[in-house]
Amino acid sequence: MTKYATATDEMRAKYEPVIGLEVHAQLKTKTKIFCACATTFGAAPNSQVCPVCLGLPGVLPVLNERAVTFAAMTGLAVGATIHPRSIFARKNYFYPDLSKGYQISQYDRPLCEGGGVEIHVEEVRKRIGLVRIHLEEDAGKSLHPEGKEGVSTTRVDLNRAGVPLIEIVSEPDIRSGVEAYHYLTKLKQILVYLDVCDGNMEEGSLRCDANVSVRPCGRVAFGTKTEIKNLNSFRYVEKAIAYEIDRQIALIESGGRVVQETLLWDSARGVAETMRSKEEAHDYRYFPEPDLPPIDLDPSWVESLRASLPELPDALRERLVREQGIPEYDAEVLTETRALASYYEEVAARSGQPKLASNWIMTEVNAVRNKTGDSIESFPVRADRLGDLVAMVANGRVSGKIAKQLFEMMLTDSSGPEALVQKHGLLPIEDDAALRALALEVLAANPGPTAEFRAGKEKTFAFLVGQAMKQSRGRAHPEKLQAALRAVLTEESA
Amino acid sequence: MSAPLVLESAESLARAVTQGERSAADVTRAFLAQADRTAPKLGTYLHRLAESALRDAEAIDRRRAKGDPLGPLAGVPVAIKDNICVRGVPTTCGSKILEGYRPPYDAHVVERLRAADAVIVGKTNCDEFAMGSSTENSAYQVTHNPWNLDRVPGGSSGGSAATVAACEAPLSLGSDTGGSVRQPAAFCGVYGLKPTYGAVSRYGLVAFASSLDQIGPFARSARDTALIQGVICGRDARDTTSRADARPISLDALERDLAGFRLGVPRAILDEAGEGLAPSIRAAFESAISAYERAGAKIVDVSLPHSRYAIATYYLIAPAEASSNLARYDGVRYGVRRSDGDLRGMYEATRGAGFGREVKRRILLGTYALSAGYYDAYYLRAQKVRTLIRKDFLDALAVSDALLLPITPTPAFKLVEKTDDPLAMYLSDIFSIPASLAGVPALSFPASFDASGLPIGLQVVGRPFDEETILRVARAYEREHDAASRVPAIALAEAGDAR
């Protein structure tokens, strides 16, 4: 295999990468797109099949209305045009997990066209346009175990055959692996917000192929593109695109030409390799599906669907910034999922502290979730409890340090923070006499720093405060303690 | 001496069974005995269901004895073309590639027949995957025309037509894509109906050309045709091209006369068959026009100017859809498999060995018509011409209540006569294809016989979902002519014993 010279920054500066992504998303319907078989993941092989998805002689497809609804919702969410009439088409090819010898898809007249997705990469907001979104059916699974006698066979499971998919095709507006990563993240977020797809690349409910080409900066015409398949995670998409951009640039710079071909990403070796050559390019012989009437959507149905969409990530983010006065960055983190945003809003409302609530969730809550993998729905600290805790910090009932202790306790104890404070004797020390006594104790235990302060070294005050807080195990009321210490320090200097 | 049971109409048999004058078992036995004698000579059946038919009949008799209401086809034997699924029963579509295949479900029409208490007596021979006009493309056997064993019964539903003509069953089902019910009906001297596209569910009909296929009945009278059509028609949720517009036909309505009826006659269509049009067909056609005039109908001159392009249009659209519909026969999940090394070898060997010549020819033609670079010139263009052909019919049917046309250019031709020249075979579909492309209902009815005693049929075409009118037109003819009541000698010779 020819070893290509690697791309250098100097080379990269001369080219503009042009990337388009084709994403297939499995829709979370209960049944398949053209028959009433269940779509549950992980069932015993060929247990969720019927004559229709088995492609037996004499059967016909019957369209699942929820698949249409979910596809239309997705189109509306990305601002696409929803065509009132769209038609299905047959895509003809032979493969053992394609039971009819054709896939029912959409070709000339897809359900949605246009629209776009906004991504936010390093302070820059950019819109990635969409070409179209259309409905189609998934194929089954072909598994390739090695045969015992050295003769290889393939095993076919048709449970997945007929699961509804939407294919989302982007414009070639993406310019890097990083942008691709953000695009996929945003797209998944939208799909999960709509609850139309799980968006899980590792499980296969979200799949992505990338089309990559480069062109000299300033040129309008596209370069030859390659297609990369077998991308099983967002990170692999990013890496593979970066790899392929560099490979193409290096190739062109060394006098070669990019060949239009399909490549398979090898994540173990970090390279994209040519798929074993096929005898002939696919001629899918698309024609309109005679067994299915056109999808005809009533414009008023589309409008009421639009009105019923849940609040989407961008709108929710902007609303939080507006209503809660928190920074964009916070809002972006907090709107990762609808559930997290709801959690935040409840904590903010309960505590009356939008920014503080945000901090607590972004740091404490998410730190725990990152370790445990908990979804916010199953997070052990209820929003109202956290809200109470945040309020207590804000009004000085507990110090930040005590609050963190309480939070730890609340992970396993569902009592509210006030109850825990009582139970564990974490009451703040606010009594003047007690604080005065504490201050005197600390000064007595630290004669050197005391003397230094009295000699004019203002800095040692902070040290003395720290010692006092430590002595009180964080329970001393911060402002009052400081006042008491100052008082004692000043009165004894005479 | 009363007429043998096997000559009786389905209507009268069902009434007799329902009223307890006859047992369903007796009726079934009579027809089974008939077929025992004639089917080996005619080659009508690929698979007979004698045992299950008798069991079904006995069950009907038990229900009758209990006082349960019976369906409109109570005890009536019905034969089913072998491209229509009957659960647990071999359904080969006349092809080797489905040898031994047994569907795990009943076609919708079979469910309807069973619910009407009909008795399914067997699967009839047909051209492979319904592709053909003589039933000679069956991979299993030849079917002979009951009126003359040297002649074809027509196709592709030759077995279903012949079995009714020979009185082996009073009713049968076939399928019509470009004429496959109407043409064999004409060749065999029986009624054959191609319903409006969408009137009868295709769930369980093995697809040939999806936008053209329709299941249709054979019978020996207009009323019997209406009776079975009423049982099988109507919307089925499992076929979303089927419509609710199709409704049972009132048998009484068929008796209304034709005074003032506007009968459209597209005379120019006869010229399209050119020299291929037999004088006997032309004569029968002209004679029928006169008969209708005498019956009070007003003859309206209409034209179907684009019908001359119908064959070309059909032989692009149908093979294209067929090439896709037959892709599922790959030896993976059912049917026959031939191994040959790798997967690709398996596909090619299985399909190469499993499909006959005509099927292969049409798959090649259809694949070509859809392939890159040719789609616009062939398939897409044909679909546009189809629009013109359909419009011709709707325009003609706007100024007339039904149309009268020939159905075949000749009576039944000889076996082997046309098997060497596929194009010649296709050209004989000249009168049947246009109505298929238009999706309108069309009925073949027995009109007369030629000098050698071969049946001659004619065709009535109607507005979408107006099966009742075209049956009424045929019934009017039937009342004044005896062609439909004649029976081939082979049926009579044995039938005397079947009481």
Place this chain on the structure above:
Amino acid sequence: MPIDVSVVRKIAALARLRIDPAEEERYARELDGILGFVEQLQALDVAGIEPTSQVTEGARPALRADEVCPFGARDEALEGAPERDGDYFKVPQVV
């Protein structure tokens, strides 16, 4: 464009059909004849004409509610499989 044996081979490959070499000529001739016949359609003016892919204009939309209805005879449906490996269909390996 005349249909010759090389075209027949290409289409047969697309359609996964094995054609006996002794018959290739014959298929080529027959297809050529049929395609020659359908050439007549080229003479028609179809400008502005919508293609008919279905003759079911006016049919109400036919959508199915998203409710699971398992097929009751699944074992029967799998029975006819030429080769199985447990509950899987078995085929020669996909290259």
